[in-house]
Amino acid sequence: MLGARRPHSSAALLSTVLLLHIQAAVAVSFQVLVPAGPLSAPLGGTVLLSCHLSPALSAQAMQVKWSRPQLGQDVHVYLPDGTEVQGERYRGRTELLRDRIQSGSLALRIWNLTLRDEGRYLCDFQSDTYFSDATLELHLTSSGSDPLLDVSLYKDQGVSVTCLSAGWYPEPNVLWRNSHQKILTPESEQKLQSDDGIFNVSSTVVITESSDPALTCTLSPGSPGPEKVSAIVISDTFFPRVSSWRVPLFVILVILMICVCFLILAALCLWRIHKEKGAIYTELSTFLLHLQPFMGVGPC
CATH class of the missing domain: 2.60.40.10 (Immunoglobulins)
Known part of the structure; x- marks a missing residue:
């Protein structure tokens, strides 16, 4: 009777081992997720770059790295022993938020942002048996002064x-x-x-x-x-216009100038006429004086 049960026990054991292997394989497979689309942050301000695993797995025993591969720079690295390493250009300006590391989230905070911080960031998780990463884009902005x-x-x-x-x-x-x-x-x-x-x-x-x-x-x-x-x-006031009262005043001044000129011309004419009459009278008197000896008449 005992010998007849051994095949069933072996099959059950084999099924259990296979199930454990399948579960282990599923457990080490994960995907890294980051926000869709670029992030924007103000120059001189602070930004939070989020990155997490799907499904939610503990990343406490993994290596998690934030980097900028196109520049050959590591920004901030979390090591499996719990220690952290900051990139040289980011020392004193970055922080890993580890409060949700058990659920596979390890966000990066960067402050005192400069234009050199703009660009693409890579977040990668690496376990003993699996690796996955994702990239996100950071755009910086500065709103200028009021015009x-x-x-x-x-x-x-x-x-x-x-x-x-x-x-x-x-x-x-x-x-x-x-x-x-x-x-x-x-x-x-x-x-x-x-x-x-x-x-x-x-x-x-x-x-x-x-x-x-x-x-x-x-x-x-x-x-x-x-x-x-x-x-x-x-x-x-930037466009001075001619006032309504200035037009008639200008016309009156023009008329007065014309009248003055006419009066001056008339006076000159009269003066010339008077002068010419005086010259004629003088010539006539002189002519009569010359005629007196011939006419035997004394002067009037």
Whole structure:
């Protein structure tokens, strides 16, 4: 009877061993997951790069590395014995969050972000028998200063309005509109990038007396983020107009000048006539004096 049961016991033992092997194989297989799409963070700020295993397995006995392979740099490494190693460029600026390591999550926090921190990051988990990794992209942003609007005369053509703003990354877009939301074409525009990669912007539009005096300058970042807007209404004092009372005054002055000129010309004519009459009278008197000896008549 005992001998008849041995085949069943061997089959059960074999099934148990195979099941344990299958479970072990399943246990060491995992996938590394990171957030879909790029992450954005402010320059000089802090970012949290998350990375975890699926299914949720303990990573306490694994090696977990955050790195930047394209630059040949290790950012922060967790070793199976529980120790950590920081990359040279990241010393004092990174931290591994190990509170969820039992469920396979080991996020990386980086602070005091600079433009050199922008780019692709690789997160990899390595056990004794399996390896998996995933990459994510980090984009950095900097929202510049509120636009400053500077107004000045522009030759003889009107008024120039310049929109100035500093401290942008990536390169911002500049948009001018009037009160009817019509987009205006700038007369000139400069976007200068400093040595630290930050953009400073200067954009100028020119308006004339017939233009819409209300202007809006809007700066928007090249990546998702808040816009900065400034508006202005150009005063009529920049476009001096002829007042209604000045026109008739000018006409009256012109008429008076014409009258004065006419009176001066008339006086000159009369003076000439008077002078000519005096000359004629003198000549006539002289002629009569010469005739007296012949006429025997004394002077009147």
